[in-house]
Amino acid sequence: MKMNRIKSIKLGLFVSIGILILILGIYTIGLRQSIFGTSLMVRGIFTDVKGLQVGSNVRFAGIDIGAVSNITIINDTSILVNFMLDKDVQKFIRKDSKAVITVTGLLGNKVVNIMPGSLNSEIIEEGDILPTDQGIEISDILRELEKSSRNTSAITRNIIDITEKINRGEGMFGQVFTDTIFSQNLGRISVNTAELTDNFATITDQIINERGLIGHLLSDTSLVKEFHQVSDNLTIASENLVNIVEKIKQGEGIFGKAFTDTSFLQNIIFSSANTKDATKTLAEITNQIKEGKGFINKLLMDSTFSDSISTTLENLNRGIIELQEASDAVERSWLIRLFSGSKKKERKMRKQ
């Protein structure tokens, strides 16, 4: 069979379009995996990649910026993941940007999410290792949910126990719900408490309004000054006390001598012995007075003696008065006045 021109054109068209589809397919898929164009390789070390695969997307702020190009196990706890990123986004990713493995939707694929870093950090470069974060997986959430549900069931079990005890009238709450006397007492307590709080409110009002001692104490600033003064005085007094003690120690003054000078002590002992003798003698005298012996006894005990003394004193007083009158008469006599000049003095006094 021979190929004519039309058949050749048809075949050429068929082959050309077929190859075009192949190229477009390869290029479109390759573009998604950042195989073509300028790209930037950065790395991250994870402890668990959670099913991440080569070709999985890498996102930054929700935009696909590259793909996972390689996953290598370094050791049992470290897995090195290489990302091929679009070179255009290099300027947005900082050295402290974190790479986190997340899931797209509930049943979606695993993707690497690069979180924005701080502005003062440097921009990433080829081959940099980004800090990583394990992120939260659905299994973690389920584990936490399981814990919570266990706790909830324990709590409900306890609540059931408590309510059963309350129903049986056990414990304080049980008494509250079942015992009428207890509840009445409780009512009284609450009334008293209300009164107490009322009183307390009144007291606090008074304190706020600067009434009473506590009110003054809390509000009056002059009291504080006085307290300061008192404390100053106390300080001075204590200092003086210290000085006195010092002087006593040094044997100065009467107390100092008392505590230090032995001769002084002997003198005191001696004088106390004399005082003892003196008091003894005094006791004897008083005994004699009591027994009616001597002049003093007569003076104190004998009434006739005292009467005669008083008569004597009266006579004496009268004699003195008469003597006074006699002297006045003498003074007023013209002869005496003439010689003494007392008349002139009298005139001066009258003028004044």
Added chain:
Amino acid sequence: MNEVSKFRHTYNWLPESVVDLFIEVGELTRFTGRFFKELFRPPFEFNEFLYQSYIVGAKSLGLIGLTGFILGLVMTLQSRPVLIEFGAEAWLPGMVSVSIVTEIGPVITALICAGKIASQFGAVLGSMRVTEQIDAMEVSGVNPINYLVVTRVLATTLMVPLLVLYADAIALAGSYMAVNIHGNISATLFIFDVFDVLHFSDFLPAVVKTVFFGFMIGIIGCYKGYFAGYGTEGVGKAANTAVVSASLAVFLIDLIAVQVTHIIY
């Protein structure tokens, strides 16, 4: 007593069909060896190759295109209710694209080619064998393997992958139409969703295996026709067994390709 009769006599406990299968596999392997030997031996029948490419490729495009379009449309319409039940309608383009590109597109295209091309090769070469045209070519000094087999096998090997790419593209167009029957999605977003889930690990093995599909369709079709039995019955039998064997070969290659892909990726 020839070698085949000797073999049958020695292993007479084996069922006849098993022995026939071994014979067929052995003969096919020998035939493949002859093909590769003649492939690199001049002259290369370029015009015949182009003509066969035209027959296999351009002339099959209508059938493949229509099948692909219906395939994409139906797959999408049938997958939609299930995905809606899961609340994952947005995954429809991605799911259909992965199914079409990795499996359905190549296999269905290869099966159609097996039906259309392998049977044609079997029938044409069988009738040439029956009418002793092949014998005449050998007598006249024209290498029938070079002229009839190499050109046809090369044409299928190169054209079937292209047909598969066409089928994929048209099937995705059908899928886009199906998605828009019920919903409303832009072509840009559809293309994004389609290629978002496709990786090279899906695309390249699918393309590579279609080369083997094409090769096996061509070689089995030519083998069956080249060694067709005499008589009109021989031609029909050759066309029929070519289709059956080529289809079976397509599935066997697909099975191997899946395992090899898993090992590589």
